[in-house]
Amino acid sequence: MWQRIKTFFARVQTMSVKAMWMMIQKIHAESHVSRLFILCDMVWCAVHYGVGYLEYRVFGWVYIRGKKRKTFMTMQDNLRVCRLANDKAYLPLFEDKLQFNEKFREFVHRDFLDLRKASFEEFQAFCQSHPVIFVKETDGFGGVGARKLSASDYQAEPSCRALYQELKDNRLFVVEECVVQCEKMNLLCPASINTLRMVTVLAGGKPYLMYTLVRMGNGTKAVDNISSGGMYAPVDENGVIFKPAFCDKTGELYEIHPFTKTKLVGFQIPFYAQAVEMVFEAAQRVPQVGYVGWDVAMAEDGPLLIEGNTMPGYDMPQNYYHLRDEKAGILSRFQEVLGERLEAN
Structure with a gap:
């Protein structure tokens, strides 16, 4: 219980009251349950289960009561497994995508390049071998910053060199052959x-x-x-x-x-x-x-x-x-x- 209380206060410090109220409005519109009940139930679930208002909606807890809630994996449960x-x-x-590619190379099934180490000549050769490439950060999350590029547009040395420097400047060190789905x-x-x-x-x-x-x-x-x-x-x-x-x-x-x-x-x-x-x-x-x-x-x-x-x-x-x-x-x-x-x- 003490851990759940600590989690509750940690979330209170970082939460947006406006965002929480907007979520209550959404849940009310979907369920037709009173806003006051949803608010009180959210606070109860935050203290008792360590579940925030975003999870409350995803889990559909406005419809789920009692012992059923104990069957759900919470953030604390997930951290415990980790x-x-x-x-x-x-x-x-x-966590480092390039270390991952090296360790699991036989399962990755695609060519890749580490721009932290690769010379311009190696990058140019990679682009010449792979007409479409995918670039991303070594520790990126959620696809943010990832880009799919047509390497054939950068065959001339000036444009290829400019791309090489741009990727390094933006820390897009992971360069991969594009997966063909x-x-x-x-x-x-x-x-x-x-x-x-x-x-x-x-x-x-x-x-x-x-x-x-x-x-x-x-x-x-x-x-x-x-x-x-x-x-x-x-x-x-x-x-x-x-x-x-x-x-x-x-x-x-x-x-x-x-x-x-x-x-x-x-x-x-x-x-x-x-x-x-x-x-x-x-x-x-x-x-x-x-x-x-x-x-x-x-x-x-x-x-x-x-x-x-x-x-x-x-x-x-x-x-x-x-x-x-x-x-x-x-x-x-x-x-x-x-x-x-x-x-x-």
């Missing part, structure tokens, strides 16, 4: 690489798949990140989307993609079984980091890794509109896999 499973000394292997995933959204977020936990040396989401672009950007306007949907154990996609930016659910018009519910993710095998193998490469969210893309010949995240989200897999009929969270799955180790941490 502390239990992930050794800080090994986190740079995941398979045609089946292009049906979701051809403008972006639509990735799976596959979360694994390593327990007793054995990897377990905790959940899978598919993220797709909205048709206007080259990234699928939720923070960049993309949307996400849950994927079942057979690789099938089983609920409509949700977009944080609009707050809307989509059974049909608004840009491509592809029917989402019932969509079969290609190469799903191979993707599960791949992340299980990758999960055992650095056993000191046992809780990872793997971003997986599907090329024409199968799955490949984009990156690994050592603090996977706990909110998206518990989106109220994506819950199964029992309307329960995912905490029990982590308790089942980690058992007493989680309770004692």
